[in-house]
Amino acid sequence: MTDLSNLVKKLPKAELHIHIEGTLEPELLLTLAKKNKIDIPYQSVNEIKQAYQFRNLESFLALYYQGTNVLLHQTDFYHLTIAYFERVAQDHVRHVELSFDPQAHVSRGVPFSCIIEGILQGMEEARDRLNITSKLILCFLRHLSEDRAIDMLKMALPYRNYITAIGLDSTEKDIPPKYFERVFTQARLAGFLTVAHAGEEGPASYIRQAVELLKVRRIDHGIRCTEDPDLVEKLIALKIPLTICPISNIKLKIFSKMTDHNIRALYDRGLFVTINSDDPAYFGGYINDNFMQLIEHLNFQASEIIQLCKNSFMASFLDPSTKESYVKLIDQIAQTEMGLQPA
Numbered sequence: 056m057t058d059l060s061n062l063v064k065k066l067p068k069a070e071l072h073i074h075i076e077g078t079l080e081p082e083l084l085l086t087l088a089k090k091n092k093i094d095i096p097y098q099s100v101n102e103i104k105q106a107y108q109f110r111n112l113e114s115f116l117a118l119y120y121q122g123t124n125v126l127l128h129q130t131d132f133y134h135l136t137i138a139y140f141e142r143v144a145q146d147h148v149r150h151v152e153l154s155f156d157p158q159a160h161v162s163r164g165v166p167f168s169c170i171i172e173g174i175l176q177g178m179e180e181a182r183d184r185l186n187i188t189s190k191l192i193l194c195f196l197r198h199l200s201e202d203r204a205i206d207m208l209k210m211a212l213p214y215r216n217y218i219t220a221i222g223l224d225s226t227e228k229d230i231p232p233k234y235f236e237r238v239f240t241q242a243r244l245a246g247f248l249t250v251a252h253a254g255e256e257g258p259a260s261y262i263r264q265a266v267e268l269l270k271v272r273r274i275d276h277g278i279r280c281t282e283d284p285d286l287v288e289k290l291i292a293l294k295i296p297l298t299i300c301p302i303s304n305i306k307l308k309i310f311s312k313m314t315d316h317n318i319r320a321l322y323d324r325g326l327f328v329t330i331n332s333d334d335p336a337y338f339g340g341y342i343n344d345n346f347m348q349l350i351e352h353l354n355f356q357a358s359e360i361i362q363l364c365k366n367s368f369m370a371s372f373l374d375p376s377t378k379e380s381y382v383k384l385i386d387q388i389a390q391t392e393m394g395l396q397p398a
């Protein structure tokens with residue numbers, strides 16, 4: 056166990072499914088609430104932590120959106136972003152594909168320019184000071200209409216060069232991806248790649264729609280794909296990565312305990328699985344904690360942890376030569392740490 060925790064710490068990794076708003080730690084939430092004079096129903100970090108008990112995705116999202124209310128100024132988005140990068144530098148994260156939910160902020164009167172420029176400032180500093188590269192994913196909120204998503208896309212166009220992909224998140228039940236087909240087509244025509252949350256609480260058919268209609272390059276979560284064996288075949292054949300978030304899935308009661316999580320089955324089936332933290336400030340675990348859960352509860356071995364770290368880069372939107380150099384680096388570190396030869 057000691058050896059494997061060391062290995063997890065030392066291996067470079069990419070995080071591909073992380074919501075910047077979900078990295079708002081209770082300390083920063085309290086500081087920003089005070090600074091910006093925003094009423095929140097908590098007095099202390101402890102009270103906040105006590106409140107973070109969720110029945111399902113919906114009950115989590117209520118607190119997540121409440122948390123976003125304290126983010127008002129460009130500097131708030133910058134502090135939020137750089138705090139996340141500083142935290143994951145300790146986990147040896149070397150590349151991040153960061154999601155943000157601008158509709159949660161523009162609806163409160165925060166200009167889009169403040170949101171994105173604050174985040175970009177954090178990303179640039181992370182690159183220069185912490186040696187962590189990153190790309191940005193703008194997510195549409197699926198509880199809002201497609202017309203609102205189209206408005207958002209128009210707002211984002213002047214920042215086209217700073218946004219790599221468009222995503223889809225928020226409430227999933229009864230809101231199929233097909234409702235967003237038109238705006239995703241527009242986004243692709245404008246040059247964005249696409250990803251979408253699907254098959255977290257929603258059925259396998261939503262994953263199929265995300266692949267077939269929204270033409271996504273990755274599925275966020277995707278754990279319910281197993282309900283449709285043909286879909287599983289298709290995801291394997293097309294090498295579509297699933298960005299899985301084990302601790303999130305337990306906290307949101309998708310599975311009742313880690314030993315029940317289906318990531319072991321998905322991995323063994325040959326799906327292109329990656330490990331991520333989703334909303335670590337709310338779920339109490341960053342990326343390495345997620346890896347440790349697999350080791351402690353699902354019997355993941357050194358060679359599998361190494362493969363998952365390689366997958367994280369291979370599933371990213373980095374260019375092929377950068378991906379290859381990370382794979383080589385992982386092999387070198389694995390060999391030094393464990394005496395393991397490349398697979």
Ligand code: ADE
Nearest residue numbers: 074224225226252333334
């Ligand atoms: N927004 C932030 N976290 C999310 C999740 N796990 N599912 C859907 N939308 C989200």
Ligand code: ZN
Nearest residue numbers: 224252275333
């Ligand atoms: Zn998510």
